[in-house]
Amino acid sequence: MARQGHLTINEARCKGCELCVSACPLHLLSLSSTLNAKGYHTVTISEPEKCTGCASCATMCPDIVIKVERD
Numbered sequence: 795m796a797r798q799g800h801l802t803i804n805e806a807r808c809k810g811c812e813l814c815v816s817a818c819p820l821h822l823l824s825l826s827s828t829l830n831a832k833g834y835h836t837v838t839i840s841e842p843e844k845c846t847g848c849a850s851c852a853t854m855c856p857d858i859v860i861k862v863e864r865d
């Protein structure tokens with residue numbers, strides 16, 4: 795299946811709360827080992843080619859870190 799969604803993650807705003815991690819029905823999101831300037835582990839996407847662009851993650855994020863564009 796072709797990739798349908800493209801995520802832009804604004805790492806500087808992420809506070810590592812993992813709400814988006816729980817929200818992704820395909821379990822594509824996890825916290826990385828990288829810390830941002832505020833000292834939080836930031837969210838990252840594995841297997842981005844599987845993203846459907848459903849935007850559940852973006853809707854769930856209280857800090858508007860994730861932007862989803864559908865192809």
Ligand code: SF4
Nearest residue numbers: 818845846848849851
């Ligand atoms: S847009 Fe949907 S499928 Fe893609 S990472 Fe977010 S929750 Fe997961």
Ligand code: SF4
Nearest residue numbers: 808809811812814855
């Ligand atoms: S919901 Fe937003 S702030 Fe929380 S981990 Fe995900 S991207 Fe970061």
